[in-house]
Amino acid sequence: MLHRIILVREWDTQVAASGCCGRLGGENSELGEKETFAANRCEMEAMGEVYRALKAELFDEDAEITVVDPRNMVWLIPSLLKDARKRGFGIAETWSHLRRGVSYTAIVVDGKTLFSGRIPPVEDAVRAVREEISSAESEMAAV
């Protein structure tokens, strides 16, 4: 079973409504300054640590780690709904995970939002993801 781990956090760029005539960016942008998106850089770097730890932990497993900006709702919302449906979540549970998953920062495993609004310490994140993957596999095996 392919597990989908979604790490939600904003990029250090502007996203909507003006890209055809100028888009504001941060540190690595053509036009912009490092300080403009300093807060986003902190979150990006913290989530980057989680990303690297998960990559190392799950390197030999059937798991796909995706980093996505919460403003990319056209992908994020259908994906969270699809994953929740695959797990057989009820409407209330799906809504709860969807609501918490479309957040400034979140970690979602196979449709289940494990952390929302904060980036946990790396060890906690890896442990929680590992447990959730096992739980999803047991559920699938039971089905």
Add this chain to the structure above:
Amino acid sequence: MPAIVIAVLVAVAFFLGYRFYSKYLAEKVYALDKSRPTPAHEFEDGVDYVPTNKHVLFGHHFTSVAGAAPIVGPAIAVFWGWVPALCWVVLGTIFAAGVHDFGALVVSIRNRAQNLGTLSATVINARARTLFLLIIFFLLTLVNAVFAVVIAILFEAFPASVIPIFFEIPLAIFIGQYIYRTRSSALVPSLIGVGLLYLSILLGQVFPIDLSPVASAVGLEVRTLWVIILFAYTFIASRLPVWMLLQPRDYINSHQLFIALGVIFLGILVGFDRIVAPAINTDLPAGSPYWFPFLFITIACGAISGFHSLVSSGTTSKQLDNEEDARYVGYFGAVGEGSLALGAILACTAGLGTYAAWQEKYVDFGTASEGAVGNFVAGVGHFANNLGIPLAIATTFAAVVVVSFAATTMDTGVRLQRYIIQEIAEVARIRPLTRNITIATGIAVLVPMGLALYPSDAGGESGFAFGYLWRLFGTTNQLTAGLALAVVAVWVFTRGRNPLAQIIPLVFLLSMTVWALFIQIGEFYARGDWLLTIVDALIFVLALWLIVEAIGAFRRAREHRATGRTAGEG
């Protein structure tokens, strides 16, 4: 002809373009290789460089590139009839924008995800970087000027949209504070935000804000007053930290983009409206600009937009999972913007009711230019009305969407212009400008404001130069695209492959731009319009400079190739 038939035919054309032409580009021109590691893998750090699923990346890329400009250009250009505008949007998207966006992405990933400015210095020469900065300076100046006028026109024509737009500011700030401070879900607040924004349309209907009494009290025209207010707002907004207004507004705008697209195409489907505009307008009044070459600078975004190369060579190139995904993300991103332009054409040709109504709004080029966004708003209002939304509310909804995008563009444009001014000041060693943000912001606001308020008898009945400013904006946008196409073409050529796919749109764009600029210089000079003559002449010089640099780069590349060496497959 029913608009839905056009929409389907264009969708088929875009599909064929993607299916065959982008495949040719991917295989024969860019020689994509799935096994070659992309920067996302080579430098993978989970921060900037993250291999990302192509659908995720497309969502991010498309949301980033779509804006208000692909609406305004086509809405003006249907003045010449819907066929020329549609043909340029379709052919431009398939043979120019797709090549450009896709190519910029490929060159960036083959060069450690460097951005366009750096690439132009690497692939062409160091002067190209200065040229790039100067083109962007003019582009942003004109962007800010034209979008201020666009918003002012809409506020004057649709006073019910004023309250929702000004309500959106505290709403976005509140959503931002809520999301970032409480670290809560962004979904519910942003959806509630969009809901409240649209609810405030009802309030706007009850209390339309008409500035006529104030304007006459201070001895100004309504539009002039709005332009001044908008630049005062932009001066303040561009000094705020991005997390306060700009970023939270992104959440509202992301919803609005897809709601607007949904309304347009569903409205067309349900209403089965027919196009009332002539296929080719043969009834042009004397003195109208001829469609050739002006069509190709009137529609820039929507047919090809230079700024896309900055998005392609920025965040997107750092996330591409494998080279083959560049085709989907880059080429399809251009198709997405082309679809928005298609929506604008259909709104202004099928959404205006009757031929007589259309003719009244497109009676001459000045009226067509000034009324373009208003016509789009009326058309989208009509499509939304097909879905059962009362017409007055539907029209205000459309105005709110356009103004939200245009206001965001202005806020961004002034910030970007400030950086450009500081960077140019750095090169020119003008110390006060490099250090003082207030002065830099002041220049970034005052220069476009001066242009927006510049009186002219060319822009329509109200005596402003909007029509000309829009065309000048189009020329700078095409020059940015030209620079990116030149970079891509030289890169392809030095790798021993055929660069015709880039050279044809490059030569075409530069010819049309130079030709249009040349005609306009004569026109402005004859009228005694000194400011516009100077602006046009400066852009003309930049265009010639770009041509000289592009030819020089090709000559060097040819000499390099004549030695029997290529720069390699990569």
